[in-house]
Amino acid sequence: GESVGLHLPTLSVQEGDNSIINCAYSNSASDYFIWYKQESGKGPQFIIDIRSNMDKRQGQRVTVLLNKTVKHLSLQIAATQPGDSAVYFCAENRKTSGSRLTFGEGTQLTVNP
Template sequence: GESVGLHLPTLSVQEGDNSIINCAYSNSASDYFIWYKQESGKGPQFIIDIRSNMDKRQGQRVTVLLNKTVKHLSLQIAATQPGDSAVYFCAETYKGGAQKLVFGQGTRLTINP
């Protein structure tokens, strides 16, 4: 992955609002994408995934959208709750990549009461 600085992009939303976290990827060979949530002092927690033959997938309160034309991935969280506050990472694997995950920069989401 790319080297990034110590300052993560941040997003603040009011409790109950919807949030959208975006991620760009550069490898056109990437064929599997995952969103992880990471709380302070914990390992990344799987949220939702999508394969490259799909453009949308829904889970409980979360939706992932994949736009392969512009190499863009987004995570939508509906009706945000205080427990949604965390750092969110997108990750990808690519054909021939031996399944290793390449993580994006991460976005810190803060839910304001």
């Protein structure tokens, strides 16, 4: 079936290290891939998106890489800070599905001081 999923449920890093969170998807019809961050007790917060015809997009301290050959998406966080501790979800949006977002399972990132 169609799905957006994550490789690992948890990731623990030291403060200042770079973090890489991975996501696999199965459907090639996605138009956008998006990363959301969810802090404890809060709703998901948009981080960055990448259009399906791109392979890399950079934001502030974050980079998203898209490998359509292996249907893999990753979020790289540079110089990880304690405030980055959260659950990270990849999501996808398809124009044929209207405006809905389809979320993956989530990776819990813990940043150790």
